[in-house]
Amino acid sequence: MKDTLNNIVAEIQEQERKLSANTTSFIDEAFKMTVYLQELLCTLKEKVVGKGFSTKDEEIHFFKQVKPNILGKLIYYNKVYRIETACPVDNGNLNQNYYALQLRGLTQEYKEHVCSSTFYRYYRSGRTDRDESYFMRGNINYHDGLNSYVFEIDPKFSTYFDYKVAKIVANELIYNYLTTKLNPEQNPDILLQNAETKDIFWTQTKNALIELIYALHASDAISHGKIGIRKISLVFQILFRVSLNDIHNSFHRMKTRAGSRTLFLDQLRYSLEEYMDKEDH
Structure with missing residues (x-):
């Protein structure tokens, strides 16, 4: 079971690459x-219900890490599908207003139902002291006043709190998706910040980043050149929190432009060679 769990993320990423290209x-x-993700969850459910887990740590890992990431992406892709198929136009003010409305709704849900909860603070702090209560089956405490969703879950394949984590994962993905549809300078509110990545941001010019993106695309350095500039740029915009x-x-x-057409790439080469020379001393 553990080897299977370790391969799941790689399988999902491979499927995303295939679909992105095709x-x-x-x-x-x-x-x-x-x-795809719905079918994957059904397959995993059969294995979990049929074989169970060999250790407590394995069960906790599954319901804290593995299942929430699959379910979170499932919620995300389903939400994006619904958003895009209901979008009124391809571009223009009506388009921007539509995405802004979706973002406001997500922000409101986050403020009312997510960030103020005790569990959210527990999960975000990286604590593990209550993992057995939150991420092992059969420990649902109805005295906590849980959401009515708890009555619909299959207790053989859920601890209830795995869904809570999945919603956190999904909300972050949806937020990143919507912010790439809008100009971040016009929407400064920060809905979600991962403490591990909030200090990562682009400090060169936007043209420098565009130059790098095109260079990576032209050299087939990303996904063997099978995905387009738009998708590559979205990844960098999300990673570095910048609008291009x-x-x-x-x-x-x-x-x-006059002079070198690859100013940033020239600078990269010079900086790297200078850094190598320093390392040699």
Whole structure:
């Protein structure tokens, strides 16, 4: 069971890469990932119910890490599919207002039902002292006044709190998705911040990042060149919390600029060689 669990994340990432390269739209990709993840959960449920776990640590790991990440992505892709299929237009003010409305709804849900909860603070702090109560089956305490969803879950394949973690995972993914649809400068409210990544941000110019993205794409350095510039740029925008706006026009301006057309790449090479020389001393 443990080896199977360790391979799940890699399997999901591989499926995402395949669909990203072969689907014609993100709507199609979101739908197919929803179906794939639902089937994956059903397969895992059969194994868990049939074979169980060999140790307490294995059970806790499954319900704290493995299942919530699968279910979280399932909730995310299903939500994105619903958002995109209901989007009124492809672009313009109506489009921006629609995504802004979705983001406000997510923010409100987060403030009312997530960040104020005792469990959220427990999970975010990285504590483990109550893991046996939260992430092992058969420990649901109805005196805590739990959400009515608890009556719908299968106690053989849920601890209730695994769903809570899945919602946290899903909300972060949905938030990142929506913020890439909007200009972050116009939406400064920070819904969710991962303490481990909040200090990661881009400190060079936006043109420098665009130059790097195009270089990685041109050299087939990401997914063997099978995904487009738009998807690569979305990854970097999420990672570095920066809006790149119309990268295609920026790139075409680079092609006609005076002097070197690869200013940032030239600087990277110089900085790396200088760093290597220092390491040699």
